[in-house]
Amino acid sequence: MPIASTEIQPGAVAYFDVATLLASSGVKCTAAPGVLRNGPFLCVEIKGDKSLWLQIIGSAGKEKDRFEIEASARSGGSDNWRQRPQFLHDPRHPVIAPSAAVIAATAGELPMPVGRPAIDSTLLPDILAEIRKVRGASL
Numbered sequence: 001m002p003i004a005s006t007e008i009q010p011g012a013v014a015y016f017d018v019a020t021l022l023a024s025s026g027v028k029c030t031a032a033p034g035v036l037r038n039g040p041f042l043c044v045e046i047k048g049d050k051s052l053w054l055q056i057i058g059s060a061g062k063e064k065d066r067f068e069i070e071a072s073a074r075s076g077g078s079d080n081w082r083q084r085p086q087f088l089h090d091p092r093h094p095v096i097a098p099s100a101a102v103i104a105a106t107a108g109e110l111p112m113p114v115g116r117p118a119i120d121s122t123l124l125p126d127i128l129a130e131i132r133k134v135r136g137a138s139l
Contacts, residue, residue, distance in 0.1 A: 002106040003116070005099050008051050010124050012043045013077065013117035016053075016095075016105040024101030026050075030137060031093035040081070041095065042069075042088070042119060044127050047139040049098050054127070055089035067091065067130050069119055077117025091131045096139065 003014045018036045021027055029036070041053040060066050066087035074082050097105075131138060 001109055001111055002103045007116055008099055008102055010043055010045055011118045011121045013040050014106045015109045016041050017108055021105035024104055026098045027101050028096040045139050050096055052139050053095045056086050057089045058085055060087055073120040073123050075118050076115035077112055081117045092134045092136045094136050
């Protein structure tokens with residue numbers, strides 16, 4: 001079930017089909033082809049009809065320096081989302097997309113019996129600071 005336009009909020013997590021997302025009109029992303037993969041993305045910021053998203057992955061990376069989303073800050077979604085390690089993939093390459101593209105990219109989402117996955121909004125200033133630190137795109 002795709003994300004509803006009212007669910008596109010900072011802190012929300014949505015599962016994107018990356019090919020659908022990147023093929024949509026108005027989407028901006030500086031990641032090289034093949035870097036992003038299907039899976040969870042975190043909405044970090046909204047301005048008008050556009051939102052900024054970062055990919056979430058389950059590995060700290062080779063350097064073990066990825067921003068970790070602590071389990072205590074996660075809610076909703078699956079047991080995997082709430083219990084397994086979760087990290088921001090690369091804050092240098094956020095995806096900026098209009099709501100229509102986000103909705104289209106989430107058309108294949110499975111139903112979420114305990115609600116849409118999300119993070120505690122108190123983490124968002126730290127995540128935005130991480131994006132600024134590495135000179136990632138912003139809205």
